[in-house]
Amino acid sequence: MRLSRGTPLLAAVVVAAAVTWPTPAAGTAVRDGHCARQEQVRVPGSAFQQSACLSDLTTAGLAGTPYTDLADQAGLTAAGTRTPSGVPGLQIDGYFPDSSHFNATHGWRHDAQFVIRLPDRWNGGLVVTGAPGTRRQYATDKAISDQVLAQGYAYAATDKGNNGSDFYRDGTRPGDAVAEWNTRTTQLTRAAKRAVAQRYGHAPRRTYVTGISNGGYLTRWQLENHPELYDGGVDWEGALWTTDGPSLLTSMPTAVARMLGSARDEDLYAVGFARGSEFLWPYHETAYWGVTQKIYRAEFDPIYDPACPGPSAGNTPERILAPCPADAAYDYASRPASVRRAVAKVALTGRIGRPLITLHGDLDALLPKAADSDVYARMIDVSGRGALHRFYTIRGGTHVDGLYDTFPDRLRPILPCYRSAFDTLVAWVEQSTMPPADRAVDRPVGGDVVGSCALADRDAPVR
Incomplete structure (x- = not known):
């Protein structure tokens, strides 16, 4: 592991997700056309990058190409998940200087790999994430990238600087490998903002951080430690690290x-x-x-x-x-x-500096909610930041949505609730529309379980 030095309206929100995606506002198209300024976009601090002008940046268009990895996404979404397609633009793949070599994507055998996607029709925003678990930079393409690209956001994801089941071998001291995850997310956010400015002529007007599992942890840490870089975040079952436990x-x-x-x-x-x-x-x-x-x-x-x-x-x-x-x-x-x-080195405090929405399934059997997000919500309250936080328990949700296909009578996918939560966050940040109070979201009795979620179900508050 080595880093380069350069390197208020009250409204009930009910959102049907994964059916239609908003078209970016008129006038947001790059004025010079498809993949304009491709040759001018350089990712600051990168040791290597390569760019590709693509007719579709979503998984529907990238499946079977080197620009995504469907295998690394396995299990994260339910089989019936619907995603948008037809988002042309520029994809940049590359890596920052690093001394570890767990990530063999593209045959590079080099860590600190990233992907940045810049759609032709841009809404002025940027979404940043890091890989869940020990996966790599394409892991949340279907779960996160597809939707936000279709909404017009630029998108950036990192492999966190080390990955795979041997990630703990990175670094020189205990805790170094996980600490690098946070540093790499910060590094990519700063670099992606500048790359966005090169592509579109100005920096993003809004930047959101989000993620699943370890990516949710990154979201929490970034909003605690670098709130100046972001306007808000959505944390999907983030891992909790505290010095004295739980963890x-x-x-x-x-x-x-x-x-x-x-x-x-x-x-x-x-x-x-x-x-x-x-x-x-x-x-x-x-x-x-x-x-x-x-x-x-x-x-x-x-x-x-x-x-x-x-x-x-x-x-x-x-x-x-x-x-x-x-x-x-x-x-x-x-x-x-x-x-x-x-x-x-990596512990959370609850002192978030920007709006945060947390989602957690009540049947999570890897990161139990009672020992994780319930605790983190209390930490936020104790730190005096409760007004910046909303917490939704997803009844019937578990850690990976792929298990819904095995237990459709007992589980529900969290992804549609995540998509609803992201739109709710944007309305909170950009329109001062207050999100629903903390609550438990019931598992639908029928209807489109895989494709919709109402965060404003009438239900008892979570806390």
């Missing part, structure tokens, strides 16, 4: 213990897992719990079990997903102060 390191060990037969269901409820989410646990045992605990514990507390995972989380899917047995007994509260110092 993944206080909930995942119990999940691993259950995997290995030394914990009961009641123990999982005690660390935040929701009653009613039990039907999702077998899948998470095989796909998430073991690998999540071992790689994040290796990132912040490598001395706990130096032999596992060791220099690699594994070279086969089975080995990667397998837990470290010692993690079943991991007790964050009893670990040395050095571990807290490592987590403190």
Whole structure:
């Protein structure tokens, strides 16, 4: 890891998402036509970039090309998700100087990769995100990029500077790899603003930060630490890191213990897992719990079990997903102060400086809401920033929307609620239209479960 130095109307909002996307306002087309100024757009601080003038920047047009990666998006959206298409413009791929090499996209084997998309018809805004989980820069193309491009926003995404199950090997000290995620998001935001100015003749009038899971964490951190760069954000089930807990390191060990037969269901409820989410646990045992605990514990507390995972989380899917047995007994509260110092590098405070909307599924079986967004909402309130925050619990929502296809009678996708939330944020920021109060959004009994969401359902407040 190495960074270059240069380098108020009260209204109920009901939005049907994923059916039609607004056409950018008249007069926003680049005056010189398709991909104008392509040769003039340089991403400040990048070590390498390549540009492509494309007839469609959405996944419908990019599928099967080098300009997206459908495999890295797997599981994030429901199979029936509808997305817009037909957004011509300029795509810039590249990377910033970095010394790690986990990202093999384009054959570059170079981290700190980014993608910037500049539509021909621009609405004056920019949306920035970072990859969820340990994925890469194209991971949220279908979930985020397609919609915002169709609305006329420029879009920028980063791989966070390290990725994959061995990301914890980056950096020289515990916590460095995750800390880089924040630095890279800040770096890309600043660079993308300047690239936008080169393309359209002026800087973006509005900039929004958003993301899923680890991307939601990035959104929280950016609005706490660099509010000057953004006008607001939408946090979709962001990960919570706090110096004294809770965090993944206080909930995942119990999940691993259950995997290995030394914990009961009641123990999982005690660390935040929701009653009613039990039907999702077998899948998470095989796909998430073991690998999540071992790689994040290796990132912040490598001395706990130096032999596992060791220099690699594994070279086969089975080995990667397998837990470290010692993690079943991991007790964050009893670990040395050095571990807290490592987590403190990336810890959240709740002191957001711009409007933030948080969404969290009540059946999230990876980042339990009770140990995550419920806590973060209280942190925001305690810090005196509650007026800047709205929090919507999505009933029937879980961590990845792809599971809806397996359990359509029990789950609902969060994506349509996310799209509604994004439009709600924009109305809050740009029109002073106050969003609905904190609430739980019911799972629809019928209708278009995959394609619509009403954030203003009449329901009891969440908190």
